Amino acid sequence: MEKTSENTVQVWKNKKIKHWMLIAFFLCFYDIVAVNLSYIFGLFIRFDLTFSAIPKEYMLAYVKFAPIYTAFCVVVFFVFKLYNSLWRFASIGELSRIFLASIVTTIFQTVGITLLFMRMPVAYYIVGAGTQFVLITAVRFAYRYVTLLRAKQVTNQVAVHNAMAIGAGASGQMILKELTMSELANARPLCIIDDNPNKWGRNIGGVPIVGGRDCIMESVKKYNIDQILFAIPTASPENKRDILNICKETGCEMKQLPGVYQITNGEVLLSKMKPVAVEDLLGREPIRVNMDEIFQHLKGKTILVTGGGGSIGSELCRQIAGHEPKQLIIFDIYEN
Structure with a gap:
């Protein structure tokens, strides 16, 4: 039984290796075609899109140099790891390697x-180099693009929340990226709030930055938001308190990052977000008091609560009203 299990694991590993090698083979075959078509396309452009107009000496030089150039390109692409990258996660690092490999092969071409055969038309060098870079890059990043589209479709299908992100900084961008790409995310990001006016009217990954904290209430109604993600771990206690108190008035579910250490540890993930607690609305550590003693002191008294219409004041009024005051007077300049 154990022997059979080991064989199964080995077969699985072999399949994985063969699959990887198959992808590398097709990429290599594609690159061979692409690098050769790119420079013949340069001649085609130079001579008015007519093959018959291309001088024989140019075609002969191209045909003789093509095998040498093809072999050199394949070696360079292997050296720059263009055949063993996970292209579904391709980013600026992979793009940089393609760019450097293209520079090396262009110089060689x-x-x-020129030295081995003859000097070619300028269009041959420029158009050929540009076309090669586009073709080599396109096939690799097309796979990533298709993967992102599929992930976004899956996320939209399973999403149960319409989310608003507070903060268009580094943490906010990572949260939005995970909401867009992760198949486990259950919310779709619809808008972003940030107090920096320079960011208003722009977007991150197609999600609009609609304005500052004054736009929170309006945007919640406009985009039918039911979840707010606070993603500014570096915010001061005062700013954090003010923003979260506005968010509390919306009645939405609120989550936040525990602290700035997630940025340095690379742990800015949805799983690291926690519900907003009452002490977060205070903007300081809560003071522990004997509530029974206080409520006993309020019994039978006439009590005035200033600012009683706000989030903290209204909760205070509810607590007082439940402990037999003689009269409870609420004063507030808030229109509600």
Whole structure:
């Protein structure tokens, strides 16, 4: 039984290796076609899109140098790891490697064919190099693009919340990226709030930055938001308190990052977000008091609560009203 299990694992590993090698083979085959088509396209452009107009000496030089150039490109692409990257996660690092590999092969093409055979038209070098870079890059990032589209479709299908992100900084961007890409996310990001006016009217990954904290109430209604994600771990206690108190008035579910350490540890994830607690609305550590003693002191008294219409004041009024005051007077300049 144990032997059979080991064999199964080995077969599974072999399949994985073969799959990886198959992808590398097709990429290599594609690159061979692409690098050769790119430079013949340069000649095609140079001579008015007519093959018959291309001088024989140019075609002969191209055909003789093509095998040398093809072999050199394949080696360079292997050296720059263009055949063993996980292209579904391709980013600026992979793009940089493609760019550097293209520079190396372009220099080799320019110097090699000129010294070994003859000087080619300028369009041959420029158009060929540009076309090669586009073709080599396109096939690799097309896979990532398709993967992102599929992930976004899955996220939209399973999403049960319409989310608003507070903060268009580094943490906010990572939260939005995970909401968009993760198949486990259960919310779709619809808008972003940030107090920096320079960011208003712009977007992150297609999600609009609609304005500052004054736009929170309006945006919640406009986008039918039911979940707010506070993603400014570096916010001062005062700013955090003010923003969260506005968010509390919306009645939405609220979550936040525990602290700035997530940024340095690379742990800015949805799973790290926690519900907003009462002490977060205070903007300071809560003071522990003997509530029974206080409520006993309020019994039978006439009590005035200033600011009683706000989030903290209204909760205070509810607590007082439940402990037999003689009269409870609420004063507030808030229109509600």
